[in-house]
Amino acid sequence: MTDTPVTCMRARSNTRSGACRPSIKANWGNNETFGLRKPVVEVFKTRHRASWYQGQLGRNDFFFNVLADAIALAGEPSGAFAWAVYIDADPACGQIGGAGIPGFAVLPANDLRGLVGHSNRPPCLDEPADLAGICRWVGGLGHELGHAFGLPHPDGCETGSPACPSSALMWLGFREYPSTFLLEEDKALLRESPLFEPIAPLKPRFFAGHSCDERTRWRCEVEPAVPWACSGPIRLDTPLGHLR
């Protein structure tokens, strides 16, 4: 068995000067955005085997074991950065896989499989495969990044209240991405975050053809004036470009 690679993507606070000025931004719908540090993706090999992260099989063992390795590489959460950590390891049945805390989002191997259109591997033998499509995994990153930016689950959702806005990104809306939304209180929190700053409105032409559902795959283009745009639907044999 080989060492387990960990892929990290770090959002950093936006600055207008310096070598680390972000060149890729993502619009959250309220003209506030976060920047991505260069390189956007950093790859590390940890000293642990994939099975090690399951620990003693406790519900939170996987998450906290990944988090411990991530903190060793990236440092304690400081508020200056938020990391999205993809790890090529699977949680055991009953363990939390994808999750986030302020400063870190952790996403297990199934998210990597899903993003490239591969079948996921259900942790439990009697569990069906998640066939929600690529965008479910994009939405999953959005949800966990929300936690990394300090967003909670909506009021009432964890207690099963009928008032729970179940289609919100920070609850089950990630499965329907991009047909989901941030609550106004989420946007208010993000506006207060040092990782977010106002941006000029994106040019409408870059949203033309933007499509993402289970029948499509994304091809994203990077242009100097505009961070990213996606076009679709496209043929399944078209190589994937930049995924976010």
Ligand SMILES: [Zn+2]
């Ligand atoms: Zn959550």
